[in-house]
Amino acid sequence: MSAKPHSPEKAYSNEAFMSSRDGRPMRILAEYLEPKSRLEWHQVRDTIVFFGSARLISEEDAAARAADPDADPEKAKAQVHMARYYEASRELARRLTEWSKQLDSDERRFVVCTGGGPGIMEAANRGASEAKGMNVGLGISLPMEDSGNPYVTRSLAFEFHYFFMRKFWFTYLAKAIVAMPGGFGTLDELFEILTLIQTFKIKKRLPIVLFGTEYWDEIVNFDALVKFGTINADDLDLMFRTDSVDEAFEYITSDLMEHALKDPGERL
Numbered sequence: 001m002s003a004k005p006h007s008p009e010k011a012y013s014n015e016a017f018m019s020s021r022d023g024r025p026m027r028i029l030a031e032y033l034e035p036k037s038r039l040e041w042h043q044v045r046d047t048i049v050f051f052g053s054a055r056l057i058s059e060e061d062a063a064a065r066a067a068d069p070d071a072d073p074e075k076a077k078a079q080v081h082m083a084r085y086y087e088a089s090r091e092l093a094r095r096l097t098e099w100s101k102q103l104d105s106d107e108r109r110f111v112v113c114t115g116g117g118p119g120i121m122e123a124a125n126r127g128a129s130e131a132k133g134m135n136v137g138l139g140i141s142l143p144m145e146d147s148g149n150p151y152v153t154r155s156l157a158f159e160f161h162y163f164f165m166r167k168f169w170f171t172y173l174a175k176a177i178v179a180m181p182g183g184f185g186t187l188d189e190l191f192e193i194l195t196l197i198q199t200f201k202i203k204k205r206l207p208i209v210l211f212g213t214e215y216w217d218e219i220v221n222f223d224a225l226v227k228f229g230t231i232n233a234d235d236l237d238l239m240f241r242t243d244s245v246d247e248a249f250e251y252i253t254s255d256l257m258e259h260a261l262k263d264p265g266e267r268l
Contacts, residue, residue, distance in 0.1 A: 044156070096112060107138065116139035181211075
């Protein structure tokens with residue numbers, strides 16, 4: 001009786017190999033090609049990216065926590081104070097989505113994009129969803145944080161392992177950035193993009209809104225960087241600082257109408 005022929009496993013089906021150190025280049029490439037394929041399928045031409053803290057909550061939730069007799073009063077007070085940025089993100093994303101849906105284009109232009117998590121990310125995805133617009137969530141697998149929020153368009157929800165691939169997709173399609181108050185992650189994302197613009201690695205026009213002057217003026221002393229000569233005074237013009245949803249909306253839409261619509265140009 002002849003032995004049954006052995007059918008070796010294909011390399012791309014070999015989970016042990018794909019999860020190994022030698023398989024890392026394939027995993028990295030997958031985090032480039034799979035999002036590219038999906039975004040192109042949905043005709044997402046470019047995005048407006050919202051950065052901000054995963055820890056901020058809505059005004060409704062903040063009020064409920066403040067009313068809890070067991071709540072830490074100082075923490076509850078801070079949450080109520082910072083909840084305005086959740087609501088501002090939600091409103092701004094909604095208005096930008098409504099505006100973008102009115103554009104005459106075969107592609108989806110200026111789609112709201114976030115890191116896909118809670119806090120400011122949830123708020124922006126929520127606002128876009130309330131405007132009945134598709135929106136993107138570029139999630140990252142983290143041990144201490146939920147990876148997704150329910151407002152991301154399901155077919156445009158991504159889960160990354162590599163931070164640098166996630167940051168690539170933030171930057172590659174972005175035509176505007178909104179930086180709300182945030183922690184280490186927000187600072188990292190903001191300063192990397194500022195560095196890329198300053199060094200001309202990003203050649204496209206990329207308006208950046210710093211929302212929340214009380215927060216940003218205390219957290220980062222940009223004027224001191226000019227004073228000590230570590231950046232040029234002109235570098236401050238890379239950011240538009242405001243506390244107004246109206247001003248942020250007008251700044252972003254006017255810039256996009258003048259530059260991005262007439263001349264989409266290179267993405268990077």
